[in-house]
Amino acid sequence: MPWPAGRxxxxxFDVNETLTDMSPLAGRLEEVGLPGRLPAAWFAxxxxxxxxxxxxxxxxxxxxVAGDGLRALAADEAGATDAEQAAAHVxxxxxESPLHSDVPGGVRxxxxxxxxxxxxxxxxADTTRAVLDRAGPNDCFDTQLDVTGPGRWKPARVAYVHAxxxxxxxxxxxxxxxxxxxxxxxxxxxxxxxxxxxxxxRPYPATARPADLTVTALPDLAARVAAT
Amino acid sequence: MPWPAGRxxxxxFDVNETLTDMSPLAGRLEEVGLPGRLPAAWFAxxxxxxxxxxxxxxxxxxxxVAGDGLRALAADEAGATDAEQAAAHVxxxxxESPLHSDVPGGVRxxxxxxxxxxxxxxxxADTTRAVLDRAGPNDCFDTQLDVTGPGRWKPARVAYVHAxxxxxxxxxxxxxxxxxxxxxxxxxxxxxxxxxxxxxxRPYPATARPADLTVTALPDLAARVAAT
Numbered sequence: 001m002p003w004p005a006g007r008x009x010x011x012x013f014d015v016n017e018t019l020t021d022m023s024p025l026a027g028r029l030e031e032v033g034l035p036g037r038l039p040a041a042w043f044a045x046x047x048x049x050x051x052x053x054x055x056x057x058x059x060x061x062x063x064x065v066a067g068d069g070l071r072a073l074a075a076d077e078a079g080a081t082d083a084e085q086a087a088a089h090v091x092x093x094x095x096e097s098p099l100h101s102d103v104p105g106g107v108r109x110x111x112x113x114x115x116x117x118x119x120x121x122x123x124x125a126d127t128t129r130a131v132l133d134r135a136g137p138n139d140c141f142d143t144q145l146d147v148t149g150p151g152r153w154k155p156a157r158v159a160y161v162h163a164x165x166x167x168x169x170x171x172x173x174x175x176x177x178x179x180x181x182x183x184x185x186x187x188x189x190x191x192x193x194x195x196x197x198x199x200x201x202r203p204y205p206a207t208a209r210p211a212d213l214t215v216t217a218l219p220d221l222a223a224r225v226a227a228t
Numbered sequence: 229m230p231w232p233a234g235r236x237x238x239x240x241f242d243v244n245e246t247l248t249d250m251s252p253l254a255g256r257l258e259e260v261g262l263p264g265r266l267p268a269a270w271f272a273x274x275x276x277x278x279x280x281x282x283x284x285x286x287x288x289x290x291x292x293v294a295g296d297g298l299r300a301l302a303a304d305e306a307g308a309t310d311a312e313q314a315a316a317h318v319x320x321x322x323x324e325s326p327l328h329s330d331v332p333g334g335v336r337x338x339x340x341x342x343x344x345x346x347x348x349x350x351x352x353a354d355t356t357r358a359v360l361d362r363a364g365p366n367d368c369f370d371t372q373l374d375v376t377g378p379g380r381w382k383p384a385r386v387a388y389v390h391a392x393x394x395x396x397x398x399x400x401x402x403x404x405x406x407x408x409x410x411x412x413x414x415x416x417x418x419x420x421x422x423x424x425x426x427x428x429x430r431p432y433p434a435t436a437r438p439a440d441l442t443v444t445a446l447p448d449l450a451a452r453v454a455a456t
Contacts, residue, residue, distance in 0.1 A: 037265075044272035051276060052410035053435060055283045056383040056417050060435035068433035075429040083431075155284040182280035189284050201303040203311075205296035207281060207288035 014178035015121035020097040032086035095130035106218030111140040155186020242406035243349035260314035323358035334446025339368040383414020
């Protein structure tokens with residue numbers, strides 16, 4: 001795909017797994033008797049359920065859907081502690097999620113290159129702020145956004161439009177960065193430019209609209225867009 | 229929740245995991261070098277991606293999304309055979325999925341009690357027919373439906389409306405039966421009565437609209453609705 005014409009005026013980052021390293025949650029799950037390999041199934045289930053609820057015309061917070069998901073996992077495991085305690089213990093760790101090690105440097109390089117930066121998550125903007133404050137680079141971002149206002153999860157069109165409205169940037173001048181192909185696909189359908197952050201060996205799905213740009217680490221993105 | 233007034237005129241069944249036992253797919257995954265515990269993560273990811281695509285305004289067949297999901301899983305595993313071969317091998321097993329052991333008897337009891345029966349799947353109606361023909365009770369069903377016509381996956385409103393239109397039954401006279409809370413939630417929002425088939429210890433999620441009826445096996449459903 002050709003890189004879209006023109007320098008983006010804002011870089012809009014997804015948060016969970018894109019900026020944050022969620023792997024320490026494996027240890028949290030094990031502390032409450034759940035298999036440490038479950039985070040992937042949990043995340044997929046939370047997205048499935050939050051997105052399905054949006055598609056059906058409803059809405060719930062990511063914390064509520066994530067809690068439901070953890071109670072389901074706890075019910076599968078005889079060795080799990082009380083499901084409510086398990087959910088609370090794991091959810092409490094989210095604001096303490098570390099960033100991928102190269103994110104602070106990559107973010108600072110992008111800010112130094114003159115780009116405006118913001119985040120848009122299906123999670124909580126407050127949690128995003130806590131994570132970025134703890135790790136340092138929160139000052140590089142104009143704003144942290146979530147989908148509470150529109151009441152519909154990404155990849156609903158209105159979620160992306162909410163971010164464009166909040167930052168005062170037209171779709172064609174925004175670049176969305178995400179590890180999630182469904183997020184790239186949704187943003188592309190609204191007219192944003194897109195960069196897929198490919199952190200695993202997984203190929204990009206044939207059923208999702210392709211990204212304009214694929215990078216394997218955030219500092220690569222800095223090099224690529226700084227040249228525009 | 230109170231059981232809705234009146235005897236349902238049609239019983240609309242979800243297919244994957246509701247009627248079919250998908251556990252043999254674990255063996256198929258192992259045959260191509262993938263961990264047998266992966267079906268749950270695969271199913272959650274396929275639903276997430278198909279539903280997200282629908283929410284974003286796109287559409288793809290379940291076979292295409294499932295294939296993308298298998299290629300992703302294969303990329304995670306060094307021991308996997310060629311990703312295309314792995315996907316083809318696992319997908320080829322879907323029409324051979326067995327029914328849960330009590331489904332044929334439950335279906336025949338419902339038909340004998342005078343109910344019209346149909347299926348509505350995000351998968352393929354042809355695959356549903358193959359599964360039910362192989363296991364016997366296909367003759368109990370008026371029709372096998374999928375979401376190819378509306379071009380939107382459940383729980384989009386139009387998917388349920390498609391089934392109501394195809395069977396000529398108003399929402400209030402239809403009962404949807406599913407193991408999936410997101411499916412119960414979606415059908416309830418369109419006005420169908422709902423029965424949650426609870427086959428595991430998992431609690432019903434707080435974020436989904438509750439089912440009118442909860443049963444732990446299909447023969448229980450026959451006893452419950454036959455009494456209406």
